Amino acid sequence: MERKEHGMEEKLIYENPLAKEEDIRDFILEGKAIITFPEGKMRMENAMSAVEGQKANYVLWCPVEFPSDVKIEWKFKPIREPGLCMTFFAAKGRNGEDLFDPALQVRTGEYPLYHHGDINAFHISYFRRKEKDERAFHTCNLRKSYGFYLTSQGGDPIPDVEDVSEPYKIGIVKKENHVIFFINDLEIFHFVDDGETYGPLLTGGKIGFRQLAPMIGEYSDLKVYAMKDRYFHMWAMNGERDRRKKRIFLAGDSTMQSYGASAEPQTGWGQVWYQYLKGHEDCRIYHSPDSIFSQAMSYELEDVVIDNRAMAARSSRSFREEGRLADIEAGIEAGDYLLVQFAHNDANKGKPERYVPAEEFGNSLYPYLELCRRKGAVLVLITAIAMRNCEESTDGSFQVSFPEYREAMIRFAEKENVVLLDMGRATTEYCQKIGGEACKKLFLWTEPGEYPNSSHSGGTKDNAHLQREGAVVFAGILTELVREYHADGRLDEIKALLLSGTEK
DSSP, X not given: OEEEETTEEEEEEEXXXXXXXXXXXXXXXXXXXXXXXXXXXXXXXESSOGGGGGGGOEEEEOOOOBOSSEEEEEEEEEEEOSOEEEEEEEXXXXXXXOTTOTTSOOOOSOTHHHHSSSEEEEEXXXXXXXXXXXXXXXXXXXXXXXXXXXXXXXXXXOOOGGGOOSOEEEEEEEETTEEEEEETTEEXXXXXXXXXXXXXXXXXXXXXXXXXXXXXXXXXXXXXXXXXXXXXXXXXXTOOGGGOXXXXXXXXXXXXXXXXXXXXXXXXXXXXXXXXXXXXXXXXXXXOXXXXXXXXXXXXXXXXXXXXXXXXXXXXXXXHHTTXXXXXXXXXXXXOEEEEOOOTTTTOTTOTTTOOOXXXXXXXXXXXXXXXXXXXXXXXXXXXXXXXXXXXXXXXXXXXXXXXXXHHXXXXXXXXXXXXXXXXXXXXXXXXXXXXXXXXXXXXXXXXXXXXXXXXXXXXXXXXXXXXXXXXXXXXHHHHHHHTOOSSSTTHHHHHHBOOTTTO
16 A cells, blocks of 8 residues: 655555454563553553562564664553653664574663663654653653664653543654654654764664553554655655745756766766855755656755756757656746756757757747746756867867857847856856866766776766766856856845855
């Protein structure tokens, strides 16, 4: 079963009603507990008196090994207090062993064995009513072990037992380096793990339920969902629309596209532009959450998200006809930006599905403008970047690439009052300045075996595409064009995001 909730796409991978003894026949109990099933719900209480201290406590483990990215749900109802409830997840041996590997230390329910023993785990405590200070101020705590690190804390909305009438839905999302905890769909806390401060990132593992004497609690409807990438980050960014960050969408071709390690050192300038924005050191990079296309990548900074939808071998025409502009339309909102760079593939007469005659280039760009007008976004047109075409001229000089398309874009921008950044001219002038030989370090010129694990392992002499150094340089040129734009205030919000000229 698949579902979409809170903007997240999930697939059910485990379900247990916890309604009768047979449902927990394979569960593993560490410590001593009394487990019954009145009214079709699992009721747990300590078998030993609270005066025994830690010896009176226990953990009941689900035997299933769950993957790293999951959402865990169950229903909980407190029956008797004082006490405390706790759930372990992502639990396994410190060296990656199965939680029940016989080589690991025997655990008997005493708390130190779980935070300073030989296992790693997250554990969330809720309905914390054991000690006087816990009863006076109700919180939910997230701790990470090995160790006893308190990583997050939030208020607990569950009332005292006398005011409880119905079970509460408890939920945990663990996705990549995020842990989110909620009760009845109310987010209690959201922890982002840097993988260093509190030890390495935890992956998959087992789930366990713990109670402190003399607590009695009821549990039912345990479900575990596998989390899918597509929608998670929009939700994890506290993605309610009224708190949504401004987005800068990029639409273009291979010179703008984001690439993975298998294509190194090929890099699009859209892949590295974030490095020229404030807070780039803390940039989060992930698949664009509301795109159906696998190459779409987002670069999230404190105040903005650069959403790179560029795709190799696409023209202004084929980009639209494949539904890629519609893909942007689904996510773009008023106040966002759409930066558009095409021409390399529009000029390819040998590919009729891409080809757009220069005299029709403005008409092919019009749907991008119409979208922005309809949505209240700002369109920015960018002329095609330079190619290393110096070897095509008798004097070794660089010429503006696709000049007729550059001129058509300029005419369209002037006619429709659209912001235009002349990357074609600026990058050509830069290449002319440093010379053809030096430009090999910008374009995709590599030696055989230089990148043995790449699709370019055999070496390349590519005068159209960029390697990382070229992408960084050209992204810097774009940054300066933005900074130098003074025709009106339409780029002022982007200017405010840029590093000062001395910072990069």
